[in-house]
Amino acid sequence: MNPRNVACALLFLGCASTATPAPSVRDEHPPVSGDAAITEAWFAEARHHAWECDAQAHESIIPGHKNVRTCSNDVARNSRGSVMTVGAANVIEQTRLGGIAPWRYDFSVKIAAGEGRATWFFGSVVEGKLAQASRGDVPPGYNCAACHESTVPTAIARDYVFRTIP
Numbered sequence: 001m002n003p004r005n006v007a008c009a010l011l012f013l014g015c016a017s018t019a020t021p022a023p024s025v026r027d028e029h030p031p032v033s034g035d036a037a038i039t040e041a042w043f044a045e046a047r048h049h050a051w052e053c054d055a056q057a058h059e060s061i062i063p064g065h066k067n068v069r070t071c072s073n074d075v076a077r078n079s080r081g082s083v084m085t086v087g088a089a090n091v092i093e094q095t096r097l098g099g100i101a102p103w104r105y106d107f108s109v110k111i112a113a114g115e116g117r118a119t120w121f122f123g124s125v126v127e128g129k130l131a132q133a134s135r136g137d138v139p140p141g142y143n144c145a146a147c148h149e150s151t152v153p154t155a156i157a158r159d160y161v162f163r164t165i166p
């Protein structure tokens, strides 16, 4: 192969790899399969720390969680309008007062287009173990959805999400 053909082959490989890019970690969401091992592994890596997050833990702006730090993926951050785009995800971490490592993660993922509890998936990982994971229209996610339903549309609160990190 002459040098020019080698260059073309390399170029082609380059094009082929950009044609199927790996999904950006900033667009990723926690697993919604309900599989404990996979979900726990995702949080053990704290993959949401590649998202946009609160600079540090703080008291919840509205009662519901305590000493919290929220992270939002780019799908949530780029969602426009009253309903979020499918794939939008948020994680809220809780640390004990004075503690540094989160002991609890709660997450919400938009899994279907449109409005309503069934379009959201809610889950919790407590002390490294999957504690609950379900759609928002069935227990136990129903309890999360019931409170998150009280979000009123504002610049940061809409569609079952109280606060998206801008």
Ligand code: HEC
Binding pocket: 059, 060, 061, 062, 063, 064, 065, 068, 070, 090, 091, 092, 106, 107, 108, 122, 123, 124, 141, 143, 144, 145, 147, 148, 160, 161, 162, 163, 164
């Ligand atoms: C009593 C009401 C209430 C319940 C029940 C509740 N939450 Fe929340 N949640 C809140 C409030 C209020 C915030 C905003 C906290 C802040 O930003 O200071 C929040 C924030 C969050 C966030 C960050 C994104 C957002 O909406 O602001 C996630 C993710 C979350 N909750 C998941 C859950 C999950 C999962 C459950 C069920 C296991 C749950 N929540 C139960 C009130 C509640």
